[in-house]
Amino acid sequence: MGLWAMVEVSIEGVVLGKGNFRDACLQLGLIESDQEWVNALQTLSIEGSPSDCRKFFVTVLASGLVSDPDTFIVDTQDFLTADLEVLYNVAYRPAVTDDDTQDNSQNDRDDDSQDVMQQDLQDIDTHDNTDNRHAARTFDPYLKFRYLLYKLFLLSDLKDLGLTVQNNVDLSEFDQATDRVFPQSTISGREQSKIDPITFTAKQQEFFNDITSPSPSSQLYFLDAPAGYGKTFLENVCMDQLKIRHHKVLAVASSAIAATLLNGITAHKAFGIQVRKSSEYHTLTNLKLNSKEWNFFKDLDFLFWDEITTQNFEDIRVVDRTLRKIRGVDVVFGGLVCVFSGNFRQCLPVVKHVETRDEAGVIEASLLRHLNEIKFHRLNENVRIMGIAQNSGAQTYADALEQADYLLKVGSAEAPFDGNLLEVVSIPFVNVTEKNDDFISTIYDDFSDINPLQVPLDYYKDRCILAPTNANVDTISDMMLRRLPSVDDEDAQEFSSIARNRIDQESIPRGIPMSTAQARVDDFNDSHMPPTVLKFKVGMPLMLLSNILPSEGLVNGCRMVLLSYNERYLTCKLITGSHEKEVVNTPLYRFSYDYESQTFSKTGIDLTSQCFSHGQFYVAVSRFTNMKKQNIPLDPPPSDELLRDNVNFVHTVTNVVFTGVKPFIVAPVL
Numbered sequence: 034m035g036l037w038a039m040v041e042v043s044i045e046g047v048v049l050g051k052g053n054f055r056d057a058c059l060q061l062g063l064i065e066s067d068q069e070w071v072n073a074l075q076t077l078s079i080e081g082s083p084s085d086c087r088k089f090f091v092t093v094l095a096s097g098l099v100s101d102p103d104t105f106i107v108d109t110q111d112f113l114t115a116d117l118e119v120l121y122n123v124a125y126r127p128a129v130t131d132d133d134t135q136d137n138s139q140n141d142r143d144d145d146s147q148d149v150m151q152q153d154l155q156d157i158d159t160h161d162n163t164d165n166r167h168a169a170r171t172f173d174p175y176l177k178f179r180y181l182l183y184k185l186f187l188l189s190d191l192k193d194l195g196l197t198v199q200n201n202v203d204l205s206e207f208d209q210a211t212d213r214v215f216p217q218s219t220i221s222g223r224e225q226s227k228i229d230p231i232t233f234t235a236k237q238q239e240f241f242n243d244i245t246s247p248s249p250s251s252q253l254y255f256l257d258a259p260a261g262y263g264k265t266f267l268e269n270v271c272m273d274q275l276k277i278r279h280h281k282v283l284a285v286a287s288s289a290i291a292a293t294l295l296n297g298i299t300a301h302k303a304f305g306i307q308v309r310k311s312s313e314y315h316t317l318t319n320l321k322l323n324s325k326e327w328n329f330f331k332d333l334d335f336l337f338w339d340e341i342t343t344q345n346f347e348d349i350r351v352v353d354r355t356l357r358k359i360r361g362v363d364v365v366f367g368g369l370v371c372v373f374s375g376n377f378r379q380c381l382p383v384v385k386h387v388e389t390r391d392e393a394g395v396i397e398a399s400l401l402r403h404l405n406e407i408k409f410h411r412l413n414e415n416v417r418i419m420g421i422a423q424n425s426g427a428q429t430y431a432d433a434l435e436q437a438d439y440l441l442k443v444g445s446a447e448a449p450f451d452g453n454l455l456e457v458v459s460i461p462f463v464n465v466t467e468k469n470d471d472f473i474s475t476i477y478d479d480f481s482d483i484n485p486l487q488v489p490l491d492y493y494k495d496r497c498i499l500a501p502t503n504a505n506v507d508t509i510s511d512m513m514l515r516r517l518p519s520v521d522d523e524d525a526q527e528f529s530s531i532a533r534n535r536i537d538q539e540s541i542p543r544g545i546p547m548s549t550a551q552a553r554v555d556d557f558n559d560s561h562m563p564p565t566v567l568k569f570k571v572g573m574p575l576m577l578l579s580n581i582l583p584s585e586g587l588v589n590g591c592r593m594v595l596l597s598y599n600e601r602y603l604t605c606k607l608i609t610g611s612h613e614k615e616v617v618n619t620p621l622y623r624f625s626y627d628y629e630s631q632t633f634s635k636t637g638i639d640l641t642s643q644c645f646s647h648g649q650f651y652v653a654v655s656r657f658t659n660m661k662k663q664n665i666p667l668d669p670p671p672s673d674e675l676l677r678d679n680v681n682f683v684h685t686v687t688n689v690v691f692t693g694v695k696p697f698i699v700a701p702v703l
């Protein structure tokens with residue numbers, strides 16, 4: 034149920050009337066009004082700059098936390114525009130004449146610019162924006178204020194939120210701001226000198242040569258690679274090379290976190306994909322004819338679309354239709370060169386035992402109906418494992434090969450099964466351990482003697498513990514928190530994501546006892562909801578569990594280190610994605626401490642709960658570079674006798690593979 038769904042609110046038999054879910058929560062004192070966010074901005078305006086305030090403002094606005102955006106702007110604009118006068122003065126400072134003395138001219142100029150600003154503010158109050166005097170001005174505070182918001186790359190988000198944009202605002206000066214979303218032909222990150230020394234595997238080289246050649250051999254490609262075969266790496270290098278050659282390239286993915294790894298955006302955002310709510314499923318685009326986005330696709334040269342295996346076919350079809358229309362060419366994808374990629378072995382939105390057409394529709398749907406027209410490039414070397422084996426000598430080549438082979442079998446459900454039990458796979462190589470402090474210390478060092486803020490960012494970037502359920506994540510997080518030393522003797526502080534500590538008898542509807550209201554708040558700790566209570570310690574690593582603001586790197590799955598916090602927002606440094614190393618202020622909102630895919634030097638998996646969805650075990654185990662070095666907690670933990678007496682005992686875990694994907698999994702040929 035969405036926040037805006039209409040519900041009849043009643044608690045303990047007391048009917049509170051009809052309203053939307055947010056109203057209900059407000060009435061029950063579970064959430065606060067927008068005043069919460071006004072207060073947060075007030076706090077931030079004391080500790081941070083107006084620019085920090087603006088970013089935070091847009092973050093809470095874009096994440097749907099504010100009920101009344103227009104009032105919110107009015108209530109907070111002083112914090113957002115505290116530097117407006119300074120900016121204005123700089124823009125309007127009259128030219129200094131030779132006759133002016135230094136001191137006098139400065140005072141005069143300040144007076145003049147303030148006058149101009151006051152006059153303009155008056156104009157805004159008394160005239161609408163079509164007034165000629167306004168048209169003559171190239172710079173006024175209202176436009177400046179809008180400009181500042183646009184600069185945050187959120188024009189479309191603001192529009193979505195129903196904020197009106199003045200018709201006569203000249204958007205040309207905002208073009209630069211949106212370049213980040215729809216990049217021009219500039220190289221990002223890696224420079225030519227860094228591309229040259231790259232050594233590809235043979236298959237990577239083949240793909241690179243094909244896609245970067247003056248005339249690619251196909252218009253549609255599918256880059257097929259099991260986990261760790263260097264797909265993301267290769268795509269990034271190819272895109273950089275194409276940009277160097279002045280091609281216009283766009284990367285999209287079905288999830289925001291995959292998009293950030295390719296310096297791109299989600300397919301939904303790029304193509305304005307919208308789902309029409311009707312009994313008949315139908316997808317539309319909201320791209321406007323001849324809009325900036327529309328024109329961007331007209332002369333786009335290459336589209337890289339990752340995780341297309343999890344994209345519904347209706348979405349792909351709407352992109353096909355849209356591109357034909359925009360580019361005026363009635364051939365598939367409007368003749369644009371497209372590189373699709375994805376991995377059917379990895380997590381797809383299908384769940385155990387539910388293999389009906391509807392649930393598994395994504396498999397059928399995403400199977401690019403254009404299979405005949407697509408040229409497949411299949412990578413065939415697990416660079417994550419084999420690269421390490423060859424370079425560091427961490428394990429023998431034979432061991433690495435054995436592990437790579439095991440992974441492929443896990444992905445296609447061909448790994449050794451335990452007897453007749455489908456879905457249960459043996460987990461060889463690893464050492465089974467208990468879930469205790471020793472397990473944590475195999476991944477994270479003992480920091481008791483150092484200031485956690487001095488730990489290099491790369492340290493956390495390079496390590497993770499994966500867990501199949503939120504409950505497992507919580508216990509690991511508690512263990513991590515206990516290990517982390519306190520800065521300034523501050524113990525971990527606990528925050529409730531709902532207004533538990535602000536519940537008082539007056540805010541509770543008539544007839545409901547205080548204890549019941551508090552109990553209801555506590556009951557909200559449900560596995561389907563984000564945790565209601567979060568504990569923080571400065572220096573701890575965090576992972577965000579919501580797409581708050583993709584344009585600023587705040588996406589579901591992004592990782593960060595906590596620099597400071599208060600009861601309203603956190604200040605963190607991002608450690609993943611295209612915004613790595615940037616400092617962000619983010620509202621206290623849906624955080625957890627588990628970690629997503631990517632390559633790590635030290636990984637742990639907590640298997641004290643079983644994996645339950647397609648590809649979950651495969652994704653987890655494919656993060657290991659050397660399985661023989663892994664300690665894995667299982668449930669129940671093996672008894673001492675078992676460990677002592679059965680040296681050859683092979684442990685098993687659940688490995689769910691949706692059989693519908695099997696026909697599409699092709700084993701790599703060496």
Ligand SMILES: Nc1ncnc2c1ncn2[C@@H]1O[C@H](COP(=O)(O)OP(=O)(O)OP(=O)(O)O)[C@@H](O)[C@H]1O
Pocket residue numbers: 231232233234237258259260261262263264265266267376416417420630631632655
């Ligand atoms: N040619 C190469 N030279 C050096 N390192 C490489 C090369 N190809 C891949 N790698 C490294 O191998 C690791 C795995 O690559 P990458 O993350 O691109 O794989 P992937 O196929 O996208 O995996 P997954 O699907 O699991 O995300 C990364 O650390 C990457 O930097």
